[in-house]
Amino acid sequence: MLRKVTYRHRQIQLPGSPCPAMPFRPALILLLLLLTVSGVAHAGMVDPSARSVELTSHTRFIVTNDEPGPSEVTRLPESRWQKTSDDINLGYTADTYWFRIRLTNDSAQPLERLIELAYPMLDKVDFYALRDNQPELMAQTGDRRPFDTRPIAHRHFVFPVTLPANTTSEFYLRIQTSGALQVPLTLWQNNAFASQSDTQLTMESMFYGVMLVMTLFNLFLFFSFRERAYLSYVLLVGSALLVMAGLNGASFQYIYPDSPALHNYMLLITVPLYQLAMCLFARDYLEMGTRHPRWNRLFLVLIAATAMCVIGAFIFSYDISTRLSVMMAVPVGLANLVAGVAFWMRGDKSARLFTIAWVALLVCALFTVLNKLGIAPSSFMANHGIPIGTSAQALLFSFALADRFNRERKAYFQEKQAVLDAMKNQRETEAALLRASSHHEVTGLPDRSLFERIVDQAISNNESAVTAIFMLHLRRFDDVNKTLGHRHADELLSLFASRINQLVAQTVHAVYLEGNGKDTICVAHIEGVSFAFALQDEDQERLMSQAAELTARFAEPIEFMGLMLELNFVIGASFCEDAGEDAQSMLRHAFIALDQAGVGTSEIAIYQADMNPYSPRRLTLMTELREALRTEGLTLYFQPQVHLSTERVAGFEALLRWFHPEHGFVPPDEFIPMAEQTGLIKPLTQWVLQEALTFCNGLDAVGCDATVSVNISAMNLREPGFCEAVCGLLEKNQVAARRLVLEVTETAAMLDPKRSLAVLRALQAAKVKLSIDDFGTGHSSLSYIRQLPVSEIKIDRSFVMEMDSNQGDATIVRTTINMCHDLGYEVVAEGVENEATQNLLRELGCDYIQGYFLARPMSRTDALKWLEASSWATSSSLTT
Ligand code: C2E
Ligand code: CA
Numbered sequence: 001m002l003r004k005v006t007y008r009h010r011q012i013q014l015p016g017s018p019c020p021a022m023p024f025r026p027a028l029i030l031l032l033l034l035l036t037v038s039g040v041a042h043a044g045m046v047d048p049s050a051r052s053v054e055l056t057s058h059t060r061f062i063v064t065n066d067e068p069g070p071s072e073v074t075r076l077p078e079s080r081w082q083k084t085s086d087d088i089n090l091g092y093t094a095d096t097y098w099f100r101i102r103l104t105n106d107s108a109q110p111l112e113r114l115i116e117l118a119y120p121m122l123d124k125v126d127f128y129a130l131r132d133n134q135p136e137l138m139a140q141t142g143d144r145r146p147f148d149t150r151p152i153a154h155r156h157f158v159f160p161v162t163l164p165a166n167t168t169s170e171f172y173l174r175i176q177t178s179g180a181l182q183v184p185l186t187l188w189q190n191n192a193f194a195s196q197s198d199t200q201l202t203m204e205s206m207f208y209g210v211m212l213v214m215t216l217f218n219l220f221l222f223f224s225f226r227e228r229a230y231l232s233y234v235l236l237v238g239s240a241l242l243v244m245a246g247l248n249g250a251s252f253q254y255i256y257p258d259s260p261a262l263h264n265y266m267l268l269i270t271v272p273l274y275q276l277a278m279c280l281f282a283r284d285y286l287e288m289g290t291r292h293p294r295w296n297r298l299f300l301v302l303i304a305a306t307a308m309c310v311i312g313a314f315i316f317s318y319d320i321s322t323r324l325s326v327m328m329a330v331p332v333g334l335a336n337l338v339a340g341v342a343f344w345m346r347g348d349k350s351a352r353l354f355t356i357a358w359v360a361l362l363v364c365a366l367f368t369v370l371n372k373l374g375i376a377p378s379s380f381m382a383n384h385g386i387p388i389g390t391s392a393q394a395l396l397f398s399f400a401l402a403d404r405f406n407r408e409r410k411a412y413f414q415e416k417q418a419v420l421d422a423m424k425n426q427r428e429t430e431a432a433l434l435r436a437s438s439h440h441e442v443t444g445l446p447d448r449s450l451f452e453r454i455v456d457q458a459i460s461n462n463e464s465a466v467t468a469i470f471m472l473h474l475r476r477f478d479d480v481n482k483t484l485g486h487r488h489a490d491e492l493l494s495l496f497a498s499r500i501n502q503l504v505a506q507t508v509h510a511v512y513l514e515g516n517g518k519d520t521i522c523v524a525h526i527e528g529v530s531f532a533f534a535l536q537d538e539d540q541e542r543l544m545s546q547a548a549e550l551t552a553r554f555a556e557p558i559e560f561m562g563l564m565l566e567l568n569f570v571i572g573a574s575f576c577e578d579a580g581e582d583a584q585s586m587l588r589h590a591f592i593a594l595d596q597a598g599v600g601t602s603e604i605a606i607y608q609a610d611m612n613p614y615s616p617r618r619l620t621l622m623t624e625l626r627e628a629l630r631t632e633g634l635t636l637y638f639q640p641q642v643h644l645s646t647e648r649v650a651g652f653e654a655l656l657r658w659f660h661p662e663h664g665f666v667p668p669d670e671f672i673p674m675a676e677q678t679g680l681i682k683p684l685t686q687w688v689l690q691e692a693l694t695f696c697n698g699l700d701a702v703g704c705d706a707t708v709s710v711n712i713s714a715m716n717l718r719e720p721g722f723c724e725a726v727c728g729l730l731e732k733n734q735v736a737a738r739r740l741v742l743e744v745t746e747t748a749a750m751l752d753p754k755r756s757l758a759v760l761r762a763l764q765a766a767k768v769k770l771s772i773d774d775f776g777t778g779h780s781s782l783s784y785i786r787q788l789p790v791s792e793i794k795i796d797r798s799f800v801m802e803m804d805s806n807q808g809d810a811t812i813v814r815t816t817i818n819m820c821h822d823l824g825y826e827v828v829a830e831g832v833e834n835e836a837t838q839n840l841l842r843e844l845g846c847d848y849i850q851g852y853f854l855a856r857p858m859s860r861t862d863a864l865k866w867l868e869a870s871s872w873a874t875s876s877s878l879t880t
């Protein structure tokens with residue numbers, strides 16, 4: 001059975017024939033799928049070898065409204081029959097048309113042929129053959145009649161005919177339709193029709209297949225993403241599919257062959273539905289609702305109008321409904337295209353593919369339209385423009401959706417990435433903060449707690465080895481601050497830190513702390529100007545020799561700002577004696593050892609149990625000190641100070657001496673801190689003051705009005721009633737307040753600045769002289785010292801002792817002297833050990849000197865004897 005047929009469409013423009021649908025023609029053509037392939041036409045005669053004959057030129061027609069019977073029609077005079085032009089397209093007409101086809105078979109063989117009427121939408125088609133001058137009804141069909149009325153089951157109307165040999169046969173078609181009347185007629189050889197039909201079927205199947213897949217795929221996407229644009233796309237492609245299948249009769253043939261009424265409705269409904277879907281899709285896809293309120297309003301109107309047309313199909317007549325749909329095609333198409341272009345111009349990326357899809361449809365359709373209008377020749381595109389355009393549009397819309405989905409997903413991932421980046425930044429910031437919290441801000445080296453943690457690990461990981469901690473303290477670094485300024489001093493500190501780290505890291509036995517990418521870090525920055533590192537070795541001797549080597553390298557001058565600087569440092573070391581010892585206590589021991597370092601010749605001091613104030617020796621010493629104080633076991637020594645310009649003895653510094661019956665000489669540096677810790681410092685200072693004032697009276701007795709300097713500890717400044725006690729003693733001993741000098745270290749004065757300041761002011765008010773001791777070793781600022789009511793500054797002996805050989809020391813001393821003089825202080829240089837230093841200090845304008853070169857601290861008697869014998873004393877100081 002033949003199932004398919006070539007679309008064949010030649011419109012006949014009849015001279016003077018009514019053409020009521022004229023204004024809608026282009027749109028109608030655009031909308032309806034009416035395509036043909038060119039046939040091979042032969043005039044009059046039927047060539048037996050011709051596969052197909054285009055029948056327009058063999059066809060005549062009449063239009064009637066008085067409903068003549070077939071016999072009447074066949075007998076009408078020839079003059080009534082009108083000729084057709086190229087195409088038979090009579091537009092919308094309610095009239096009944098009769099068509100006559102005359103075919104001559106010249107050959108000696110009868111010919112079996114098929115007459116195809118390739119326009120499936122005609123309401124009623126009656127086919128007659130003239131037999132013995134009588135019309136014989138061969139078929140009564142049309143799309144208002146069930147499908148099985150067709151002599152051949154095909155979407156088009158196909159009538160089998162026999163053309164007897166050497167005869168002219170006549171056939172009649174009575175056609176009545178409420179839609180456009182088009183009558184494309186072709187005569188086919190049976191097999192030619194079959195093969196043509198198959199080709200068509202393949203092409204159409206492909207078209208339906210593509211559309212169906214798109215519909216299902218996007219339906220699936222809709223259910224996945226719940227985005228309305230996918231649903232309106234499904235509606236769009238689905239309705240396009242229905243329109244196509246309806247127009248070319250496929251749906252009638254395959255879906256509802258027994259319901260011509262339904263078929264009719266489907267045609268009326270699907271076209272406006274398709275338009276409705278286009279508007280819905282445009283609105284959803286271009287997001288008019290949220291982004292383009294004006295366009296949204298226009299599209300809502302269009303949606304309402306097309307929806308009315310869908311409903312109208314059930315209300316209005318076929319004719320009106322069809323015209324309405326045709327009418328709507330123009331605003332719908334235009335609005336979509338203009339919206340696409342306008343959005344594109346505004347930079348909406350979604351609109352690009354949307355517009356291209358519409359242009360594709362319009363361009364493809366234009367081939368057909370121009371061909372229908374007789375402007376363009378018949379061609380493949382002219383014949384298939386609309387289904388191709390529709391498929392192209394559907395495809396491009398689908399790409400557009402995918403593209404938009406892709407962009408949205410990208411945006412989503414970018415957003416997500418941004419969040420991830422922000423989180424990463426935060427983590428980095430936290431890591432940096434964490435690092436900062438465990439690293440020194442100036443040098444970036446690990447801090448004490450990190451150091452302790454890692455060394456503890458190292459100790460437990462390597463129990464067989466000896467672990468030693470070395471604590472390096474920069475001395476007099478405050479002078480660097482004062483000389484270079486804090487910024488440069490920090491730079492110098494960093495430079496020094498990285499240098500010692502480099503040296504330590506080169507040592508095989510150094511305990512590794514961390515790596516910062518390029519450097520191995522083995523040195524920690526404990527506090528201020530103190531650094532620490534740890535060494536581990538099986539052999540303690542080797543470990544110490546390594547430490548000594550390192551110490552020597554540390555001492556090498558460092559180049560900074562074009563200067564070769566020698567930084568003065570001391571090192572305290574401590575060993576992990578027993579398994580119970582941890583880094584924290586080792587560090588504390590190293591700190592204690594630090595106090596001893598630099599006292600002798602070596603910069604490095606190793607912690608010994610007796611250094612520890614909490615060691616058993618210390619504990620007994622403390623009780624013994626109390627005892628010594630009570631039993632006059634302590635002695636006060638005196639060391640003279642000379643005024644350089646007058647070369648007179650100007651004063652004596654009182655220094656405590658403790659000769660222990662068992663341990664021998666115990667240096668005040670060892671027991672004073674103990675006395676401070678136990679509170680013994682209070683009675684101790686009272687005792688010293690009393691002894692000093694007694695000595696003062698002794699000086700008076702030999703006619704010397706030199707002052708006596710007494711060292712005051714930080715604890716004394718916090719003592720309530722200290723000033724009153726001092727004044728009481730002065731009073732009691734009948735010593736003028738100006739004869740007493742109280743020496744306070746910068747650090748002591750800094751400890752409790754408010755309180756200290758109050759006490760010192762009270763003492764000043766009582767006319768007691770105040771002196772800043774050990775100037776240059778603490779961390780005080782001159783601006784703070786400026787507030788203190790002091791009259792004298794004592795440059796620490798560590799700067800003075802080697803100033804004759806050390807240029808750096810000499811510079812510091814000179815700078816300090818000048819600075820103090822500018823600020824109105826008198827300057828004492830202590831630790832003068834030789835004549836060269838004395839001369840140097842004189843040149844520098846130092847006011848007073850004190851040191852072993854003049855005299856060592858002496859007992860009261862020795863001091864008085866010395867005074868008698870001394871050239872300094874004899875020269876001028878004695879007043880009689
Ligand atoms: P200081 O106040 O700086 O005392 C000066 C120290 O320098 C003394 O050490 C003295 O013997 C030493 N000295 C003086 N001339 C030279 C010299 O030319 N070369 C060297 N190398 N050293 C010199 P000393 O007597 O061992 O006292 C140590 C510290 O103990 C004192 O330092 C002071 O801070 C403290 N001290 C001593 N006696 C007392 C006291 O009665 N009360 C308080 N609170 N502290 C005291
Ligand atoms: Ca002193």
Ligand code: CA
Binds near residue numbers: 773794796797830
């Ligand atoms: Ca001193």
